[in-house]
Amino acid sequence: MNLINEKVTHNRFGTGSIVKHNDSIIEIHFASENKKFVFPDVFEKHLKLHNQSAADSMEKIIHKVVMGRKEEEWRKEEEKKRQHKIQQLRSEHEKLMKNHKLHPQSQMAFWCDPEEQDISCSGWKVFSGVIKSGNNKGKPNKPIRLHQNSACLLTAIDSGKPEKDRRILGVYMVNENFIGKLCEDGYIPAHSEYRIQLTEQESDQMLFWKYYTNEKSPHKMTWNSGKYRYFDNVWMAQILLDIVSLKSDPKDRELAQEFFEYFCKMNQICDQEIPKPDGGLMSI
Template sequence: MIELIKATVIHKAFGAGEIKEVENGHVVILFKASDSGESTEKKFVYPDAFKNFLKIDDPAIAEQVDSLIKIKDAEEDKRRELDLQEKREKRVAHVKALEELKKKLPAKIKIKKTNSRQNIAFKLNYCDGGASEQIGFNGICSDETIRYNIEKEKRVWCGSKECLCSQYLNGDIDRTALNDAMADDQFVCYESQLLKSWKVLAGEDGDGKTRKIKSARRNSLAVLTTRLPNTKEAERIIFGVFIIDDVLEGNDRESGYVSTQSTYRITLTREEANKMQFWNYHTNTTGKVSAKWGSGLFRYMDDTQAVALLQDLMKIKENTTDAQLAKDLLESYCRNHLIELTTVSQ
C-alpha cells in the first residue's frame, strides 16, 4: 500500500499541493493559492493524473506510483486486446450466421421484424471544441460558444456552478486551468469528448431521474444531431452516425448509453452536415413531419428512415476520403438487418 496522504505534489497550473485523500480511483489534493492564502480542493483520476500533470515531491513515493501506473497500463492494454478479440470473433460469427440464413430464404422475401429493435437519434448541445474540418465535439468550446450556450441558450449543465466552463466565464478560473482540467481527464461535459469516446448517454429527465434506452440494440444505428448557434429547430443537422456495438439500457442509478469502438462510424464537416437536415428523415409519433423535439434527449428511428439517411450520406461523401467508409457503413447496416438494397453502387 502506497502511503500518499499528506504527500506534496506539484501541478503545472495549480502549483504545490498536499494529498488529502485517495478513494474510489481518485486522489483529492488541497492546493493553497499564493496570493489569497485560500485553499482549493481538486480531484484527479488516480494514478493516471501522475503520468503528465502531477508530480510527487518524494522520489521514493513517485517511484512506487510510476510502478503502479505501468502495471495498470499493462492490464488495460491486455483487457482492451481481449475485448477487441472477443468483439471480432462475435462479429464474424454473427455475419456468418446471417449469410447462412439468407441462403435458406426465398429471393426478395420481406422479413417481418419480431423484436422491438429501433435506431436512435440524440439531441446534443452544440460544441465547437476541436473544430477544423470536423464540426467539433472533441475539445472545450471557444469563448464565443461557451457564452452562447450559457447566456443565450441557457444550457442547464453549461450554466451550473459545478461546470468548469461556467466557472471560467465567471472569472473563477482562467483558460489555462480550463484546458488543463480537460487534459487531466476532469469532467467538463460529455459533448467535449463525444467524438473521442464515441459514447452517448441517455441523460436525466427534468426531475433528475436517469433515462433508459429500451429499444436500441447492438448493430442499431446511432445518429448524432445538433443545432448550430442562432438556428431554429427546423434546421437541426446530423453531424455523425455510427453502428452501435455496446449498449446499456440503464437503471435507477445509471443512465443508459450507446457506444462504438468499431470502424463503422463517420463524422461530417460543417458544410456536409448542413446538407443532412435531421427532420428530412424523422417524423413525430403522429406520423407527421413536425420540427418539434421537446424535452427528451433522444428519439427512435425505424429502418426505412435509417436507410434513407445512410443513402444520402453515401452520396454526400462521394469523392471524399470517407466515400468507401460511407458505402461500407450502409452495406453493413443492411447486411446485419437482412435488408436487400439494390441501389447500393457497385
C-alpha cells in the same frame, strides 16, 4: 529477525535450537536429528521460543501472517463472486443476443448540446440523459431498444435557427456487444469501425427533418423536449445512403458504403427497396 541459536520447544520433538532459517523454512537441531519446518507457520501451534522478547516479536509476525491469509482468502472469495457475476451477466447477454427480435424503430436520434457536438472528441459515446420523475428520478435512462442493429444519429440546431434547420452531425453503430436493456450508466458507446462524423459543409446538406416525421403530427417539425427519440430503421438507411452519395473522398466514401451495407444487413433491409426520404421537410 535473527533467530539463530534461539532455544525452542516443539510439542512433539522436544527442546532444540534454531540452526537455520529464511523467509519460508526454519531448521532446528534436536537431540537426535535436525528437522525443517515451514516458517513462520510452525510457531502458530507446534513451536515455542524460550526467549520472551523473541516470542513477543514472533507473535506479531504470526499475527501479520494470519491477517494476510484472511485478507487473501477474502480477496479470493470476492474474486470468486465477481467471476460468478460476470458469468451470469455473460449468460444473460448471450441469451438476449440469441433471442433478440428486430424492432422496426430501434434507431436513436440525439439532440446534441454545443459541448457534445464534436462527438469524436468525447470518445464516440453519448449519454441518454436521466429520468425526470417517478421512483427512478435522477437515474440514467435505459436505451432499451438499442441492440447490435442500432445506430445513433447525432443532431444539432444552430442558435437562432428554426427547428426545421436541424442538422445531422454524424452517426455511429452501437458497440457490437451493446445491449440497451443491460445499460446501467446511460452511456452508449460506438462500434469500433462504423462511425462517421460529417464536416460542417456536409452537415449543412444533411437536414434531420428531411427524413424524420412526427408520428402524431406529420406536418409539424417540433422537438420540444428530451435528449433523444427512437426512429424508423428505414429512415436511418435513407440517411446512410445519402451520406454515401455526399462523400467525395474515395476512402471516406468506401467507409460510408461499408457502414451502409453493414447496417442494412443487421436490420434485414434490402438496399434496392429503400424508399425516397419523406420526412417533414419534404411536405413543405
